[in-house]
Amino acid sequence: MTAAVVDICETNTVSVTVTDAITSSNMGITDTANTTLTTAFAIPADSYFYEKWQRLHVHTNASGNTIQGIRVWCTGTLPGSDTHTTNARTGSYAGAASYSTPVITQTAAANRQTMPSSDPGAANLGIGGTLTPTSNGVGLISTTGYSDYMVHQIHVDSATTAGPSSALTLYFQYDEYSA
Numbered sequence: 001m002t003a004a005v006v007d008i009c010e011t012n013t014v015s016v017t018v019t020d021a022i023t024s025s026n027m028g029i030t031d032t033a034n035t036t037l038t039t040a041f042a043i044p045a046d047s048y049f050y051e052k053w054q055r056l057h058v059h060t061n062a063s064g065n066t067i068q069g070i071r072v073w074c075t076g077t078l079p080g081s082d083t084h085t086t087n088a089r090t091g092s093y094a095g096a097a098s099y100s101t102p103v104i105t106q107t108a109a110a111n112r113q114t115m116p117s118s119d120p121g122a123a124n125l126g127i128g129g130t131l132t133p134t135s136n137g138v139g140l141i142s143t144t145g146y147s148d149y150m151v152h153q154i155h156v157d158s159a160t161t162a163g164p165s166s167a168l169t170l171y172f173q174y175d176e177y178s179a
Helices: none
Strands: 005-012 017-019 052-060 066-075 083-086 150-156 169-177
Touching: 052 066
Parallel strands: none
Antiparallel strands: 005 017, 005 052, 052 150, 066 169, 083 150
């Protein structure tokens, strides 16, 4: 069995720039992939980082294996009452989010629920608008393709003081089944 070639891609800007194989999910005050963190990207209290619009991208899957059951979560601790929100969820999945230009204000796309802090134990990011594969192939990737967008955003609370925060680690996990 040959494993599928998979990476995470990010979509940015009004011109819909897609960056494959991103090297970081750093958030900041610019709408760019692979943001390098510097003091120039400091976020003031009571404000938002730009949304991140990210997807799992299956480049090659020659063996016909299926990719499904995508789970996303983030470990680490945010300062004070800062919050990390996402549209990824295990219940009442709202379906595939349609891309819109990322914003640096509170957004309905990312403010659905708190980002899980451990493996949610079940799919929370869909494929084709569903978390569960159907008999007609919706909900899985068997050749090449993308998951639904995982939109996420961090809000810096008004009581947060200036200074560096600890690193967060974002995880994407999926199931791959042989054909």
